[in-house]
């Protein structure tokens with residue numbers, strides 16, 4: 001799914017109005033209808049009979065008033081408040097105010113302290129939407145504080161009031177902290193940024209029929225991976241043999257961390273590789289042979305660390321780093337590996353990334369088909385500096401990916417795949433239970449398997465990250481997030 005900036009969403013709106021054609025107030029009606037249907041479908045309005053609808057004076061407030069009318073017509077008696085935050089109001093706000101006032105009265109909120117929000121109520125937050133131009137202040141900020149102090153369930157219309165939809169907020173901005181955000185058509189970029197989690201809650205999309213032609217015509221670097229658009233593996237034809245699916249090499253493990261090599265090996269096999277060789281220090285030989293009998297084991301000459309370069313010519317892809325440690329000899333090995341692997345697709349992870357951040361000249365020499373898989377701390381070390389907010393992080397990620405012509409998988413709740421063509425793909429699968437040791441090793445194994453099957457690094461990264469998250473979701477459904485282990489993620493992999 002293509003994602004857009006606020007400015008593009010505004011143009012999308014206008015394009016739909018002109019080309020469908022539809023009047024803007026009818027489009028607002030459609031948005032309010034979709035929201036109300038969602039609300040009634042979830043049952044939130046049934047269990048919390050008292051509904052408070054807080055409206056601003058722009059189109060987000062107009063949505064709130066249209067929702068109020070639809071609920072009224074469905075038999076509900078919402079308490080509707082309007083906050084006079086501006087001298088001006090939007091035309092569609094005015095129309096919807098008049099329409100609502102034919103049914104019931106609204107209250108112009110003078111003092112937020114008097115809002116009778118109660119614990120069993122549900123608050124519909126329609127103060128400000130994507131039209132936010134500055135941080136909330138004054139009466140608006142007081143109202144938002146009041147909303148956040150109440151224990152009622154809060155549902156934000158389109159985007160939490162006070163949250164910038166496509167740029168960073170100040171750390172001390174006053175922003176609604178909703179339980180749910182019900183957003184129109186597409187997730188806003190803000191929903192996918194880690195720091196915004198408290199200002200999004202659980203988010204849901206409702207379709208308001210904005211023009212598909214606009215989507216096709218309008219370029220954007222941002223994508224959200226959904227089931228309809230993930231890359232696919234080539235079909236397995238009946239005459240294929242194990243050679244068809246590549247021979248992967250995993251270089252992983254050190255004394256006390258052979259488990260990382262085991263996890264990466266198992267997931268590489270579940271990722272569909274034809275043949276797998278695992279290079280581990282000598283101490284890992286028996287472990288690999290007994291716990292991953294499908295793999296061939298290549299023992300390093302060193303007992304506890306990886307030190308020995310290999311002939312890489314027979315491998316179709318290599319994954320290096322999980323559990324490998326940062327011993328001097330392993331650092332040298334990584335240097336030799338990079339020199340040798342120029343024509344081989346590879347995944348560089350974990351300790352290998354930390355070595356890269358200390359030996360920065362290696363970044364310039366990375367093979368053309370490289371995927372790096374840092375988590376945020378590792379990426380910060382690779383960059384050599386912190387970022388001031390999530391959007392600057394994306395810019396730096398892009399620069400990094402373009403400069404070194406590699407794909408970077410920045411791991412997190414919405415793992416981002418950044419590619420040298422300038423695109424960002426935010427992942428849609430996975431859960432908090434996966435924040436446990438070893439899930440990163442599992443991802444490395446999967447990505448190595450996909451590269452071995454000749455997927456391009458960007459496609460391999462998007463697909464691998466998606467399936468890895470989906471495997472985690474399957475594991476969480478079976479065991480619950482608390483009990484979830486990296487091994488369960490391996491078991492959850494399906495293609």
Ligand SMILES: NC(=O)C1=CN([C@@H]2O[C@H](COP(=O)(O)OP(=O)(O)OC[C@H]3O[C@@H](n4cnc5c(N)ncnc54)[C@H](O)[C@@H]3O)[C@@H](O)[C@H]2O)[C@H](O)CC1
Nearest residue numbers: 013028058059060128129130131132133134135136158184
């Ligand atoms: N395409 C769609 O997705 C549709 C969206 N709809 C809804 O419209 C809003 C956006 O509406 P807009 O009128 O552009 O802006 P807001 O309602 O968010 O803001 C109103 C107005 O308020 C002023 N303002 C901005 N920031 C502040 C501030 N901090 N303090 C005071 N006043 C502020 C500014 O002048 C704004 O213009 C979108 O979110 C949807 O809810 C349509 O209903 C359907 C199509």
Ligand SMILES: [K+]
Nearest residue numbers: 125128159161
């Ligand atoms: K809102």
